[in-house]
Amino acid sequence: MRRVLTIAAFASLGACAAKEMPVEQRIALASPAATVTARGETAPVGTANADAADDPAIWRNAADPAASLVVGTDKKAGLYLYGLDGKVRDFLDAGRVNNVDLKDGVAIGGGTGVLVVASDRNDVANAKLALFRLDTASAKLTALGTVPAGAGEAYGVCLYRDVAGLYAFIVLKDGTINQVALDASGATPSGRIVRTMKLGTQSEGCAADDRTGVLYVAEEDVGLWKFDAKAGGSVSPVKIAAADGRNIVADAEGVAIAMVGEKDGYVLVSSQGDNAYAVYRIADDAYVGRFRIAAGTVGATEETDGIEVMTGDFGPGFPGGLFVAQDGQNGAGAQNFKLVAWDDIVRALGLPR
Template identity: 30%
Template sequence: MRRTLAFTIAGALLVAGSPAHAGGHPDRPVTASAETPALFDDEAGGDADADDPAIWVHPGDRGRSLIVGTAKNGGLRVYDLAGRELQSIPAGDGGRFNNVDITRGNLVVLTDRGRDQLRFFRINPRTLRLTDVTVAHPPLLFSKDEEEVEGQATGYGLATYGNLAVVSRRHTTRLGFFEIRDHGGQVSYVRRETLDLPRTFTLKDGSSWTPCGDPGEDPQVEGMVVDAKARVLYAAQEDVGLWRIDLRTKKKHVVEYVAEFGAPYDADCTLTGPGQGGRIHADVEGATIYEDYLLVSSQGDSRFFVYDRRTNAPITSFAVTDGPRIDGVQHSDGSAATSAALPGYPRGLLVVHDGENTPDEGRVSTNFKYVDWRRLGLRP
């Protein structure tokens, strides 16, 4: 999530509007069933800032399934299905854990944006503990040397599929495709190819438009998910829209532009006119798949949009609102879903990042919320 010089959300809502419904249906308010403990992004809280979750389904006892979530400088957190913390793994000196995914059964993969590397952890299904299995000296993802790493145009978003890890580069439009490799019980990777998304776009009137950002920073991608059935990558270019990319041919097209797409802006990145995009308010984030559904986070107005996974036709939208015990979700970044029947979640589970957890004890607080799929009113 870009926090500097992003579109001013209040201005975006004034000029683009905030639609009350999507796909012809009103937003469905849903509440969370559980949440994880608050993480505090300050010295006392270990600079922990929740960002992206992944769900691991236990192969023998689904009641022992886990939620793994990144906490940036605060490292990695492991939770049970009740939201209780089971393990905290520090990021280490210079580490900043950004996005996480799980592949090959029990291999946790994450982007260490502080070091421009991938890190790997193996889940032990008996003890439920994660063990670091990264090779001693993993290669840099994008930077040519450690001096370039200091500029932090490093590995950012992540999606995995088998031995493939797709990684976005922060502050750029670049995606890297990496092969995950085993090395005598440890794990490393090698870059196979890259793909650059556009940074400048031609509008209907023939003019060129580039999203506003800091000098030298292009519109980046963070939220990503691979549709394994179709061999398709969905990549959320934060201030542009949601891309559908064929992993075999690399052909791509936009599923939906953000509402602010094409809008004029002033020197402070405040919108000064209407956009030409769709319903999502920048940033577009948190892409995940549940059976035949594709979900994305409309971070700017704290909503979620649901599409048909096969046709990408819009289906519905929803917001996670305050419940009797658990607060709602604002400005959600990462998300993860599973259709596996779990205790308390017989039709599956959706886990989403909450960027403004409350009560926050007067400090910046984030966490993860668990949503029972039945509450979305969508067939499994």
Template identity: 35%
Template sequence: MTVRRSALPAAAALLLCTTLAGSAIPAQAAAAGDSLPAVTARAETAPLHDDDQGGNADADDPAIWRNAAAPDRSLVIATAKEGGLRVYDLDARQVQSLPAPAPAAPDDAPGRFNNVDLVHGTALAGARSDLAVVSDRGHDRLRVYRIDRDNPAGPLTDVTDPQAAPIFSTSQEEINEQDTAYGLATWTDPATRRSYALVSRNNRTTVALLELVARTGGTVGYRTVRTLDLPAAFRLPDGTSWAPCGEPGELPQVEGMVVDPANGTLYAGQEDVGIWRLRADLTGTPVLVDKVREYGVPAAYDEESDECAPTAPDPGHGGEHLAADVEGLTLLTEADGDGYVLASSQGDDTFALYDRETADDNEYEAGFRVAASALVDGSEECDGAAVLNAPLGRRYPQGLLVVQDGEDTPSADGRDATGFKFVDLAQVMDAVED
């Protein structure tokens, strides 16, 4: 999820999120969200639709690309699932639309773009370039795009290695089951200058470390370095075992991820569990930084309603600041280099901030929400967000926050919609620091 820091010292990244069907919002979680400070959006994109009336685009995850030569001409690159990629200017106007790849065969899964992240100043694509890297859940692959704001054909050009192999699957049949590439975070190792993508797997606890590799003709491929499986079940303080409720056969997946480049630490959001801290090279032992409120609550899945419902009272083993799902994780970096790990708390439509001055003490610091104004509605059921703490010209001189809205204002014809909201980062910083 997710955005990334620019080459400037103050640049940073922020957010992402996704909905688990059937999740319920506890009353105490909603009340906690209402008590947090609110920020409002300045602009919004045109609504996207995913329905039976011809729409196949569902807003998910944004990334902010800063044009160092002309900050006013910076871009927001966002995934639209089966609708592919959308590229917006700073007025939230669409400047490019790229389709997701077609299915391998008529009955196979179509391309489905889930998360996007950026790699800056890489020589991978034949010349030193910025890249947008996308997880294609539909085909279980990464897609890579070179960014050139001055290209008359559009700022993004597909440079994916045509021979790129599936990440987790061994056959098209497995790909069609969609236990495929899901969450995404990029990372460049400062010691080696090698660039990587960390990719999670849908319906599984697996995270893979992929090295991005230059191929002939200026294309970009990848190779798997190693994988890691986070726990699927947990020992509670009373000695019992607990596993998050879900559909039969589905394990508690990870989506939101971010790497702190200052120390090579990966933060990974296991949606129904909490936030993990571990090494970005996937070695060592993961540490659970914070838990969702629902952690440890017994629940059962009902096939008819497609929902999980508690089967016993809350035993009180969960956290206080996150309501499942925990989705977007990113870094909010301040001018002095300090800042926060920022997590999207989807269950109560809020964001939680954790101290990142020391990697072994991520103390909760504050929270906020993105609320409606007289002109633009707020963000609910966020599927992704991003922040860049760097000047972006006259529109956003102190930086920009972009959040996905999973419940955009319905169209005039009543169609459900999703979209992205653009928020002046100065509002967020004021809310965080008050």
């Protein structure tokens, strides 16, 4: 009974008050979390002694899954490209790029390839989308240009594709979400804002499901929301989960989608306040569990910002899928990204296969 009363009191304090608690107390008051360990990690980003690494994106090499690649942002400097061995394949000085996503099979400059899009906050008053080509054969990133994305500071970004075209959702720091129709087929990329949505306070992480036409956005002190992702859809949000100190402990940060089958799977949210990750079922938005990444062969994760997950074969180390999480501490080193097998998460949470 004492624990029930304590949790109720904790929830009533609100997210801002909860942030003032020591992390050990937040962990003690949150819902139980299973434990997994990372099977690998990336080299640290180049910016030391700073909150620099932020958000990952994954490209899966269908022909040679173990040769897949991870893009990661150093939000003070640019974009890193890593192999699954964690080694740096490339770095591109792009300045202050915060979040990143990618799509394969996109028309780019007269051909078809992998388009990487980052939220560009080099100008905090005017958001932009920075576009890049990922040459998967040479493991190199090439800048294509920027596209205006609205007034305000660029923060989160995620890509969405349907029969009407390719879109980027850019989440501005004040909770504004602009849906931008992208065209990278010409000599220089272009884009136009086709609609705007709004959450009440600071928001960042997002992920869009091409299969279901749903956009998920994390409002840091409030919780997880979903929108209709279609350009002509409703702009009204539906709340999936609150940042109540139980399943999500503020800040609610990165958002990722683990696709299973044609329309099922899971939405994952970084519960930054207690170093955990909450998991919700796509079919009915139901909460199914939480997990933490503990120290093992490589270190644990703390204060995670961006996350990404992709199911499928990624070679012997990650045969059922790959989960990538930014590590906000990484011991004495600069921040980096931890690589976790999706199969390990499935087993830890007892999810159906």
